[in-house]
Amino acid sequence: MGDDRPVREGAETARSYPSLAYEINRRFCALQNWDFRYECYELRSRPWGKWAAYARSPKQHRAASWVKVFAVLRAMELGYEFVIWIDSDCIFYDHSADWSDIMGSFNNPELQFLSWVDRPFYQDQFCAGFFIVRSSEVIQRLLRELWTQPSEYSWKHVYEQSELNSRIKRWSPAAYSIVDEPMFRLEAKDQRLLHLASFDHHKRVPGFLDWFDQRSILPEALEVQNHVHTDLSVDQWDQKLSGRALTWLERFRRDAWSLRQAIRRFAKRMLNGLT
Numbered sequence: 001m002g003d004d005r006p007v008r009e010g011a012e013t014a015r016s017y018p019s020l021a022y023e024i025n026r027r028f029c030a031l032q033n034w035d036f037r038y039e040c041y042e043l044r045s046r047p048w049g050k051w052a053a054y055a056r057s058p059k060q061h062r063a064a065s066w067v068k069v070f071a072v073l074r075a076m077e078l079g080y081e082f083v084i085w086i087d088s089d090c091i092f093y094d095h096s097a098d099w100s101d102i103m104g105s106f107n108n109p110e111l112q113f114l115s116w117v118d119r120p121f122y123q124d125q126f127c128a129g130f131f132i133v134r135s136s137e138v139i140q141r142l143l144r145e146l147w148t149q150p151s152e153y154s155w156k157h158v159y160e161q162s163e164l165n166s167r168i169k170r171w172s173p174a175a176y177s178i179v180d181e182p183m184f185r186l187e188a189k190d191q192r193l194l195h196l197a198s199f200d201h202h203k204r205v206p207g208f209l210d211w212f213d214q215r216s217i218l219p220e221a222l223e224v225q226n227h228v229h230t231d232l233s234v235d236q237w238d239q240k241l242s243g244r245a246l247t248w249l250e251r252f253r254r255d256a257w258s259l260r261q262a263i264r265r266f267a268k269r270m271l272n273g274l275t
């Protein structure tokens with residue numbers, strides 16, 4: 001998993017949903033004997049806020065959720081055969097759930113990508129908040145092209161998810177699998193995933209706290225120094241994939257863009273304050 005926000009420890013965990021999700025997901029991975037990484041990625045900080053992610057080859061700013069591409073590519077570089085991506089607003093819900101059938105589907109050597117259906121929003125698309133990929137040339141190329149080629153979804157909701165769906169749907173059906181199980185609502189106590197997406201953002205902290213409460217586990221992030229990696233620089237990865245340095249004009253544009261975003265955020269806060 002990954003986020004630009006740090007994992008908070010001690011009593012602070014309970015106020016930060018990525019930190020609560022970190023601990024729930026860390027515990028599940030420990031049970032499964034899966035290595036677990038939280039990429040706390042880094043973007044240039046300016047006095048008014050952070051730079052947005054930017055892809056130099058298509059000259060496009062990119063919404064934050066695109067950064068998962070680097071986290072997954074990085075895990076592949078580390079030599080893992082399979083990489084599971086989980087959003088910081090998504091948890092492995094039932095820790096006694098059996099995942100051997102899901103992982104076993106990769107016994108089919110043609111399968112490259114597995115994800116959950118984006119129900120109730122779309123019946124025929126997957127949600128990019130959770131997916132499993134085989135570390136193969138096909139997937140590496142997919143992720144590199146996803147970042148370096150122009151996309152009409154660069155800043156359009158649901159961002160990299162729409163681009164991923166449109167690319168993978170061109171593949172042979174044997175190469176991808178969409179699991180039809182709930183993730184956006186708690187429909188069963190034994191469901192594998194729970195994803196509290198942006199429309200439910202106010203439920204994330206209380207929802208994840210309930211998970212700890214029901215199991216009498218203290219909501220505190222543990223083993224942070226073993227699992228949180230703070231050296232994934234979004235710009236360095238873009239430079240590596242795009243193959244060139246930023247021009248001064250691009251630096252200026254990114255400052256201007258981030259300033260514009262900061263003004264928008266401020267205006268929105270003011271408007272909310274008035275109503």
Ligand SMILES: [Mn+2]
Pocket residue numbers: 087088089090129195196197198
């Ligand atoms: Mn999400």
